[in-house]
Amino acid sequence: MAEQTTAPVNTDEIKSILDKHKDQVKLSLKLCAHCTLCAESCFLFHVKDKDPRYMPSHKFINSIGKLYKKKGNVSRKTLEEISEIVWRKCVLCTRCYCPFGIDIPKMIALARQICRSQGVVQQFDKE
Amino acid sequence: MYDFIRGPFAWAALIIFVIGTIFQLVRYFSLSKKAGIVHYKTIPAQKTPESAVQLPFMARVKLTILGVSPVTVITSTVFHVLLIITPIFLVAHGVLTDVAWGFSIPAFSEGFSDFLTIVVMICGAYFLLRRIFSARVRAITTLYDYIIWVIAFAPFITGFMAYHHMFNYNVMITLHIFFGGLMLIAIPFTKLVHMFYFFINRFLMKSEHTFGKGSRTW
Ligand code: HEM
Ligand code: HEM
Ligand code: SF4
Ligand code: SF4
Numbered sequence: 260m261a262e263q264t265t266a267p268v269n270t271d272e273i274k275s276i277l278d279k280h281k282d283q284v285k286l287s288l289k290l291c292a293h294c295t296l297c298a299e300s301c302f303l304f305h306v307k308d309k310d311p312r313y314m315p316s317h318k319f320i321n322s323i324g325k326l327y328k329k330k331g332n333v334s335r336k337t338l339e340e341i342s343e344i345v346w347r348k349c350v351l352c353t354r355c356y357c358p359f360g361i362d363i364p365k366m367i368a369l370a371r372q373i374c375r376s377q378g379v380v381q382q383f384d385k386e
Numbered sequence: 387m388y389d390f391i392r393g394p395f396a397w398a399a400l401i402i403f404v405i406g407t408i409f410q411l412v413r414y415f416s417l418s419k420k421a422g423i424v425h426y427k428t429i430p431a432q433k434t435p436e437s438a439v440q441l442p443f444m445a446r447v448k449l450t451i452l453g454v455s456p457v458t459v460i461t462s463t464v465f466h467v468l469l470i471i472t473p474i475f476l477v478a479h480g481v482l483t484d485v486a487w488g489f490s491i492p493a494f495s496e497g498f499s500d501f502l503t504i505v506v507m508i509c510g511a512y513f514l515l516r517r518i519f520s521a522r523v524r525a526i527t528t529l530y531d532y533i534i535w536v537i538a539f540a541p542f543i544t545g546f547m548a549y550h551h552m553f554n555y556n557v558m559i560t561l562h563i564f565f566g567g568l569m570l571i572a573i574p575f576t577k578l579v580h581m582f583y584f585f586i587n588r589f590l591m592k593s594e595h596t597f598g599k600g601s602r603t604w
Contacts, residue, residue, distance in 0.1 A: 290587075294462075295526065296451050299455070320526055358451065360584075
């Protein structure tokens with residue numbers, strides 16, 4: 260589970276991280292044809308019975324995509340949901356393949372960085 | 387209305403397409419940087435053991451996206467090739483360039499173009515059905531994807547209907563020019579920019595999936 264804190268979300272900090280990578284994030288989101296050809300390249304997609312939520316594109320659209328669309332104005336709960344995606348549904352093995360060369364792992368890593376900046380992290384050692 | 391669409395609108399569309407394209411390219415080069423020289427840390431090469439077997443050719447093809455999603459990739463390839471070729475080598479469009487600029491492009495016979503148009507429409511139907519019925523495609527589909535679908539395929543559908551004089555020719559040809567223009571306008575500003583960024587991303591940006599070396603980075 261995500262570590263529970265009640266500290267308010269620092270929107271400006273999220274925004275400044277997003278701004279630093281704005282060009283690439285914006286382009287990746289715009290470029291994605293929503294074609295799903297990347298699905299099979301992710302081993303987790305296979306392992307999880309081809310659950311669409313494990314498609315690389317689904318993962319980056321619903322993590323960094325969400326953060327970008329809301330310009331960082333997200334609640335802690337949303338960040339926790341995002342952390343579920345970027346840590347539990349992706350291991351950053353960087354094997355995903357998109358015909359347009361969208362750097363999906365980089366997008367997911369960025370969403371992790373944003374979660375981490377707000378103290379929302381997944382703890383794997385306490386279970 | 388008809389006159390507006392056939393006259394100023396069609397020209398405006400063409401001009402916006404060209405300017406939008408230049409704008410996108412300028413923006414790309416101003417936002418990206420020249421990639422520095424990367425020194426890859428190399429792992430000392432290991433001798434391939436004698437017993438290692440090279441996968442047979444067909445087994446390796448099966449691991450590419452063509453092997454994994456053959457129907458989609460083949461349909462997509464056919465669609466994209468025809469999308470470019472069909473309108474360029476069309477008798478009617480050649481007449482237009484002849485009138486406007488005084489040169490005409492060699493054209494396929496009308497019957498053959500008509501056939502290609504039908505093939506494009508079949509590819510379009512495949513993409514649409516996939517979007518509606520495939521759970522994984524639906525999972526990341528929004529209204530935007532359907533709008534783009536209309537923008538991409540309406541020029542073919544209306545061009546086909548005009549050529550066959552379905553309904554009222556005047557209305558159909560005006561609609562055709564409207565949707566043709568809309569597509570041209572949309573290419574630089576919607577997800578259809580992939581027409582340029584496909585090549586930029588795969589040939590220029592330095593990454594694991596670049597063909598060749600790649601010379602630029604974000
Ligand atoms: C904006 C400028 C455009 C103009 C002025 C224009 C004009 C025309 C005209 C006059 C026809 C002939 C109809 C007939 O035979 O009576 C035609 C057919 C056609 N157009 Fe366009 N067009 C434009 C853009 C496009 C675009 C962007 C596409 C596709 C990407 C396209 C695809 C077609 C096709 C496929 C047909 C022929 C359909 C068939 O023969 O079955 N057009 N167009
Ligand atoms: C000329 C360079 C182009 C290249 C290399 C290219 C490449 C691609 C690739 C790799 C895909 C994703 C795989 C797929 O779904 O098939 C795709 C999807 C698509 N492309 Fe292109 N494309 C180009 C131009 C265009 C243009 C000019 C249009 C339309 C005006 C267009 C319309 C589409 C559409 C509608 C899709 C999504 C299909 C779906 O709904 O899944 N493409 N393209
Ligand atoms: S393959 Fe690329 S363009 Fe297609 S859905 Fe995946 S990330 Fe998007
Ligand atoms: S980096 Fe993440 S999304 Fe990409 S293949 Fe690995 S687990 Fe799947």
